[in-house]
Amino acid sequence: xxxxxxxxxxxxxxxxxxxxxxxxxxxxxxxxxxxxxxxxxxxxxxxxxxxxxxxxxxxxxxxxxxxxxxxxxxxxxxxxxxxxxxxxxxxxxxxxxxxxxxxxxxxxxxxxxxxxxxxxxxxxxxxxxxxxxxxxxxxxxxxxxxxxxxxxxxxxxxxxxxxxxxxxxxxxxxxxxxxxxxxxxxxxxxxxxxxxxxxxxxxxxxxxxxxxxxxxxxxxxxxxxxxxxxxxxxxxxxxxxxxxxxxxxxxxxxxxxxxxxxxxxxxxxxxxxxxxxxxxxxxxxxxxxxxxx
Numbered sequence: 637x638x639x640x641x642x643x644x645x646x647x648x649x650x651x652x653x654x655x656x657x658x659x660x661x662x663x664x665x666x667x668x669x670x671x672x673x674x675x676x677x678x679x680x681x682x683x684x685x686x687x688x689x690x691x692x693x694x695x696x697x698x699x700x701x702x703x704x705x706x707x708x709x710x711x712x713x714x715x716x717x718x719x720x721x722x723x724x725x726x727x728x729x730x731x732x733x734x735x736x737x738x739x740x741x742x743x744x745x746x747x748x749x750x751x752x753x754x755x756x757x758x759x760x761x762x763x764x765x766x767x768x769x770x771x772x773x774x775x776x777x778x779x780x781x782x783x784x785x786x787x788x789x790x791x792x793x794x795x796x797x798x799x800x801x802x803x804x805x806x807x808x809x810x811x812x813x814x815x816x817x818x819x820x821x822x823x824x825x826x827x828x829x830x831x832x833x834x835x836x837x838x839x840x841x842x843x844x845x846x847x848x849x850x851x852x853x854x855x856x857x858x859x860x861x862x863x864x865x866x867x868x869x870x871x872x873x874x875x876x877x878x879x880x881x882x883x884x885x886x887x888x889x890x891x892x893x894x895x896x897x898x899x900x901x902x903x904x905x906x907x908x909x910x911x912x913x914x915x916x917x918x919x920x921x922x923x924x925x926x927x928x929x
Contacts, residue, residue, distance in 0.1 A: 719784035
């Protein structure tokens with residue numbers, strides 16, 4: 637049986653059990669099709685997320701909403717894989733994977749640098765009600781619901797008392813290598829937030845059947861809320877892909893904000909609350925420290 641750490645080397649978009657064997661699915665960008673990978677051959681050929689540059693935030697005692705409450709410097713960091721590295725790791729995995737030691741060092745750097753980890757709900761309240769935020773605010777988020785996030789990242793977040801949002805796609809929950817419902821309940825009890833990452837992690841912009849699209853956006857939200865017993869108010873678009881019609885459905889479904897995967901700066905604006913800019917986490921301590929002075 638594969639351990640969570642072993643399966644954690646995959647960049648997986650979905651999984652299924654066929655004939656008693658777990659198969660994992662990745663997206664072929666060139667041919668626009670899914671391909672299945674068995675646990676015996678788990679290495680993906682392509683990276684699905686690229687590291688992008690970031691800028692620094694400015695330190696003040698507190699950040700009150702401006703007279704219009706329309707914008708704020710607040711980086712949103714996206715993590716994917718946190719687990720020990722393996723010699724067999726592909727370049728695709730290395731581009732988005734951090735060792736637990738590196739992740740811990742990044743969290744320590746935030747503490748030493750005077751950053752304050754806040755939630756998406758804090759940003760929503762800032763724009764809606766003008767609620768003040770602490771100095772140097774930053775949001776930490778995790779994508780895809782890898783089981784390694786619970787094993788390695790969650791204890792470090794608890795140590796620093798940092799709240800983070802875990803965006804999960806519901807088809808993967810409970811599958812081998814992914815978070816279980818028990819894991820999610822445990823993290824919620826510890827102060828973490830669970831966000832939606834759709835039903836099956838598709839390119840939403842490629843779905844033409846409106847019933848399927850609505851189930852990906854709203855049906856997954858219903859599943860999470862029913863199983864977890866809490867509101868799910870945030871969604872992260874798979875691959876950061878969306879269009880105006882998708883944003884309209886996200887609003888209709890009752891989400892209060894939505895996060896993309898494409899970085900356009902640390903400046904978050906009220907008119908882009910459903911297209912929040914995010915940066916993939918630097919995978920080395922040095923690069924993290926340079927991007928977040």
